[in-house]
Amino acid sequence: MPALQRPRVGHIQFLNCLPLYWGLMRSGALIDVDLHKDSPERLSAALVAGDLDVGPITLVEYLRNAADLLLLPDIAVGSDGPVLSVNLVSTVPLSSLSGRRVALGATSRTGVMLAQMYLESKVGVTPTYFQSPPDLARMLDEADAAVIIGDVALRALHDAPQHGWTVTDLGQAWRDWTGLPMVFAAWGVRRSFAEAHPGLVKDVHQAFLRSKDLCLTELDEVAEAAARWETLSAAALAHYFRVLDFSLGDRQVEGIREFARRAAERGAVPALPLGGPEFFVG
Amino acid sequence: MPALQRPRVGHIQFLNCLPLYWGLMRSGALIDVDLHKDSPERLSAALVAGDLDVGPITLVEYLRNAADLLLLPDIAVGSDGPVLSVNLVSTVPLSSLSGRRVALGATSRTGVMLAQMYLESKVGVTPTYFQSPPDLARMLDEADAAVIIGDVALRALHDAPQHGWTVTDLGQAWRDWTGLPMVFAAWGVRRSFAEAHPGLVKDVHQAFLRSKDLCLTELDEVAEAAARWETLSAAALAHYFRVLDFSLGDRQVEGIREFARRAAERGAVPALPLGGPEFFVG
Numbered sequence: 124m125p126a127l128q129r130p131r132v133g134h135i136q137f138l139n140c141l142p143l144y145w146g147l148m149r150s151g152a153l154i155d156v157d158l159h160k161d162s163p164e165r166l167s168a169a170l171v172a173g174d175l176d177v178g179p180i181t182l183v184e185y186l187r188n189a190a191d192l193l194l195l196p197d198i199a200v201g202s203d204g205p206v207l208s209v210n211l212v213s214t215v216p217l218s219s220l221s222g223r224r225v226a227l228g229a230t231s232r233t234g235v236m237l238a239q240m241y242l243e244s245k246v247g248v249t250p251t252y253f254q255s256p257p258d259l260a261r262m263l264d265e266a267d268a269a270v271i272i273g274d275v276a277l278r279a280l281h282d283a284p285q286h287g288w289t290v291t292d293l294g295q296a297w298r299d300w301t302g303l304p305m306v307f308a309a310w311g312v313r314r315s316f317a318e319a320h321p322g323l324v325k326d327v328h329q330a331f332l333r334s335k336d337l338c339l340t341e342l343d344e345v346a347e348a349a350a351r352w353e354t355l356s357a358a359a360l361a362h363y364f365r366v367l368d369f370s371l372g373d374r375q376v377e378g379i380r381e382f383a384r385r386a387a388e389r390g391a392v393p394a395l396p397l398g399g400p401e402f403f404v405g
Numbered sequence: 406m407p408a409l410q411r412p413r414v415g416h417i418q419f420l421n422c423l424p425l426y427w428g429l430m431r432s433g434a435l436i437d438v439d440l441h442k443d444s445p446e447r448l449s450a451a452l453v454a455g456d457l458d459v460g461p462i463t464l465v466e467y468l469r470n471a472a473d474l475l476l477l478p479d480i481a482v483g484s485d486g487p488v489l490s491v492n493l494v495s496t497v498p499l500s501s502l503s504g505r506r507v508a509l510g511a512t513s514r515t516g517v518m519l520a521q522m523y524l525e526s527k528v529g530v531t532p533t534y535f536q537s538p539p540d541l542a543r544m545l546d547e548a549d550a551a552v553i554i555g556d557v558a559l560r561a562l563h564d565a566p567q568h569g570w571t572v573t574d575l576g577q578a579w580r581d582w583t584g585l586p587m588v589f590a591a592w593g594v595r596r597s598f599a600e601a602h603p604g605l606v607k608d609v610h611q612a613f614l615r616s617k618d619l620c621l622t623e624l625d626e627v628a629e630a631a632a633r634w635e636t637l638s639a640a641a642l643a644h645y646f647r648v649l650d651f652s653l654g655d656r657q658v659e660g661i662r663e664f665a666r667r668a669a670e671r672g673a674v675p676a677l678p679l680g681g682p683e684f685f686v687g
Contacts, residue, residue: 127634141436148435154427154630348436352409 129157130316130323133166133178135308137273138349139200139208140179142364145345146334156327162230163273163308170311176320177327180311183232185400186383186392193317193403195310195328198335199371201378203304206294207363208277209234211241212259213268213289221248226255226262231272233307233382237293238270240385245300263288272307277363278354303378304368309400317403325405335369376400411439412598412605415448415460417590419555420631421482421490422461424646427627428616438609444512445555445590452593458602459609462593465514467682468665468674475599475685477592477610480617481653483660485586488576489645490559491516493523494541495550495571503530508537508544513554515589515664519575520552522667527582545570554589559645560636585660586650591682599685607687617651658682 134144147153159166159175167184169175171191179200185192209231215223220242227235242248255262255269259279262269270293271279283290297305310331317324338345346361353360368375383395416426429435441448441457449466451457453473461482467474491513495502502524509517524530537544537551541561544551552575553561565572579587592613599606620627628643635642650657665677 129634145436148430148433151430151630153430153435154423154627155633345436348433351437352411 129155130176130320130327131174132156132158132327133170133175134158134160135163135166135179135200136160137163138277138353138360138363139273139367141349142338142342142345143331143334143369145341145348146336146338147330149341150330150333150337152330152334155330164230164232167232170313173313176316177310177312177324179308181231181233181308182306182379182382183236183386183392185309185311186386186395189393189395189399189401191314192311193314194371194400195312195331196402197371198310198331198369199306199375200308201304201306201368201375202294202298202366203368203374204295204298205292205366206305206307207280207292207366208274209237209272209293209307210276210279211238211268211270211291211293211296212263212279212283213291214263214287215267216289217242217246217268217291218248220246220250220268223250223268224266225250225252226266226269227252228257228262228269228271229254230257231270234272234293235270236386236391237297237305237382240389241293241296241300244385245296281355281359301378301381303381304375305382306371306375306379309371309379312403321405324403328403328405339369411437412458412602412609413456414438414440414609415452415457416440416442417445417448417461417482418442419445420559420635420642420645421555421649423631424620424624424627424649425613425616425651427623427630428618428620429612431623432612432615432619434612434616437612446512446514449514452595455595458598459592459594459606461590463513463515463590464588464661464664465518465668465674467591467593468668468677471675471677471681471683473596474593475596476653476682477594477613478684479653480592480613480651481588481657482590483586483588483650483657484576484580484648485650485656486577486580487574487648488587488589489562489574489648490556491519491554491575491589492558492561493520493550493552493573493575494545494561494565495573496545496569497549498571499524499528499550499573500530502528502532502550505532505550506548507532507534508548508551509534510539510544510551510553511536512539513552516554516575517552518668518673519579519587519664522671523575523578523582526667527578563637563641583660583663585663586657587664588653588657588661591653591661594685603687606685610685610687621651
């Protein structure tokens with residue numbers, strides 16, 4: 124009898140998921156998973172390719188691959204208001220961006236699509252977009268605005284005033300625009316893996332829920348640990364972690380559906396099947 | 406000011422180091438390191454190449470690269486008697502191996518050299534060696550004996566009787582032969598990194614010592630967690646973890662020196678400088 128393989132589980136190596144890593148560590152759950160740390164877009168690709176069994180998937184990639192995936196209930200990374208780390212940074216008023224260049228950071232799919240939706244449908248401008256590595260100074264050398272996510276976006280928030288940049292928090296913008304929370308990433312499991320190993324998936328799901336609960340009660344400790352390595356203070360990090368929304372309840376699911384509807388209207392993703400997203404039922 | 410980079414730390418993804426991983430997890434130390442899990446020989450190569458700052462290094466590779474490395478005090482993976490997982494498996498008596506083929510598992514440098522020393526200098530035979538992937542059944546199809554380490558060696562111990570194989574535990578063989586403990590891997594830090602970041606190295610070292618102490622008090626729990634994924638029972642795993650020697654005291658250092666002396670006599674490694682190995686002093 125061969126040894127059982129631990130489930131291959133993705134982990135986003137950004138500050139936004141550090142609380143969950145803390146929870147997986149403190150709860151002891153790490154001993155039961157084969158954890159792969161990487162950037163959101165690489166983890167999304169690995170889950171879709173079958174190189175991971177369970178892991179976070181950026182919303183746009185989930186919508187493109189919903190046929191192969193189930194979502195785990197009650198866990199996501201999003202915001203119900205400001206998110207602080209998904210930002211449209213502009214050197215000119217947003218309303219003057221028509222025909223001007225907007226750099227899209229290559230680390231984000233969902234943030235980038237949200238920015239494009241917002242600029243075109245809410246602000247009412249039609250810029251010219253180009254993909255760019257997520258280096259804000261260089262992006263703004265070559266463009267009038269830039270979309271960045273993650274740690275670099277969080278730091279840009281603090282640097283923006285001294286440069287005279289305008290920062291639009293896309294979590295807040297979505298909330299003001301639609302009244303709904305924004306879900307940037309959810310946790311997917313491959314449908315075939317869930318069918319073959321429902322018990323393992325249930326265990327991983329429970330481990331994530333326990334880890335989420337545990338980290339929420341210890342957010343100040345997580346922030347202090349993170350501050351040893353980051354330029355942001357423990358207080359700024361604690362604020363950031365509290366702003367993030369790791370839940371995936373009814374309102375968040377409504378947010379997913381609304382984003383899916385608008386993205387499908389743009390032809391960017393297939394329509395979400397009626398009643399979707401489909402969840403893993405453990 | 407850029408964010409500080411967490412030290413890049415290696416971790417052996419074998420059962421022998423699972424207790425240390427448990428300790429790093431339970432003590433919370435994982436939050437402060439960038440942990441890279443891999444096989445011993447790949448971690449050794451990464452440390453030598455500068456792709457890791459701190460990590461376990463197989464004794465032979467340490468001896469070949471002692472000029473670039475310091476060892477961390479009081480932590481190692483070895484045995485002071487049986488080790489259970491570094492085995493010479495033979496289908497014929499060892500004394501009849503002269504001129505016969507012995508397969509050397511490609512996952513071990515130190516275990517393989519110890520086996521060669523033992524066969525030639527203690528048993529007094531001169532086999533023909535060849536490198537092989539660590540698949541015991543195939544090795545013994547093509548050879549009369551095989552050297553294997555790690556999880557596959559541990560499982561072979563349990564399978565050996567039914568196949569009529571003779572298993573020589575090379576930790577026990579070394580101890581019977583020299584009276585000394587055997588150190589299979591120690592923890593090295595790159596000398597240049599230790600000079601540039603002595604505080605970080607001290608922190609990592611303390612984290613490992615705390616983790617070692619913690620896991621030793623919780624070995625039954627570690628064994629129960631591991632048994633969920635391994636073919637071995639929790640009791641067999643607990644016995645294995647207790648047999649392993651994670652210490653690096655005076656006797657273990659004597660064991661390193663004796664192995665180094667014999668390996669240098671064979672021309673396999675440079676002589677250890679007088680007073681070596683050189684330790685990191687935090």
